[in-house]
Amino acid sequence: MSKNILFVLLAICSITSAYSQQNMEGIVVDATTKQRIATVRITNTTSKRLIFNNSRGEFQLFATPGDTLIAEREGFHSDTLVYIDQKVLIFSLKRSVIYIPEVKVSARKSPEELYKQAQEDYKRAFGLAKPGSAFSVGPTGAGLNINTIYNLLSKEAKNARRLTKLLEAEYQQNVIDSKYTPDLVRNYTGLSGDELKRFMQEYRPSYYFIIASDEYELMEYIKNKYKLFKLNPNLRHLPELPKINIDVSK
Template identity: 60%
Template sequence: MRTTIYILSFCLSMSLPFVVQAQELIQGIVFDKETKQRIGKVIITNLNQQTEFYNNVRGEFKISPNPGDVLVASRDGFNSDTVVFDQQSVILFNLKRSIIYISEVNVVARKSPEEILKQEKESFNKAYRLADPGSLFSVGQTGAGLSISSIYNLLSKEGRNARRLTEIIERNYQENFVDYRFSPDLVNNITGLEGDMLRRFMSNYRPSYEFTRAANQYELSQYIKSKYILFKLNPNLRHLPALPVIKMDVNN
């Protein structure tokens, strides 16, 4: 009986360090692999113990793993990272972004499309006044009547020419807006294309003004990536340009 007690005591004394070790809280931190900044709201999963929890906003967490436990850190927008616990004093996860966001770069020396449009409106102020005849009716001391100046602006050759000019300015603004967002620098950063291949890609897959106006930076980047996949299938393919819309003015 006494021998049995000695054996049990010996077994308990040998297993105690492992029990204590299993209950010890180990600190950990989650980093962005590229920027080295800490990442919060990451799910930490212990696959062996079937437990999971979030780290804090500073990217830190505490966990009680057993030696050999497989730990996984995961978050939307990042590839998961896996660590096998081998009695490290600190557990470090490094998550790599699965989606690359490219921020817009504002070049100080380059005017925005809005600035160019504003400048042209100021330069051609008279044309804009003639292009917009205003209300055809006027109210005077003798009552309501037709506005002679508005009718003149609407029907005169000078008024028609002014409207043509403002339409050209508006089209130029739309083209400048597409150029501003769908820039060679942006396409080069995403695709790596340069020189003639870059110019060919941008000519073949130039987005419309409506899409460029509505799309955010991520959507525009995804558009370029999808078109680049098509471009790589046949880089020498040249798209025919769209037929121009011709407006006939029979009164001129």
């Protein structure tokens, strides 16, 4: 008789345990990007069951209220949660290394390539802008190079020199743009949209700073400027006054 009672009690316990266990659904996401993460190991430390989620970041597992669940994946810090009565289990894993957003590589030319192309396109202008020595050496000795003097005085040569200055200025801006990029600034500030554009315009570094600084110095520059930006995001700096060269010899 006692054996029958014991059997009934065990059966009741088994049925109760089966009904208390829930087949739960869940998902694992990146805490930073909110994108789904696959091949995550999920362990129910109470029941000692272990599963892996699928390629879409989804999983199913049995859990009883009070069970402790742990999600683990290489390159991420583990995340722990206790199942109570959640409808969906959501693990949010933080990367254990610094996250750098994916940068799409395009066939954009480097500043040096663009400048060299401009030199080819405006070869005559560069030739006029650098006419050479004003003196020439002929059979009778040193003398004035008439062609060079003409080039120096001609309107075409003045326009050519103006053009080369513009091209050199454009080259410098391209160098800045190649390092001071929206992706880089967004990564260190979290700004986007109009705020990102406004920040990049207000705190655009100079060409000479860009060529003299390394990646760490540029990162510190952006972070320090962002501290100023947060104090007053709507602040507008006055543009620098134009430089005026006065020829006192005239």
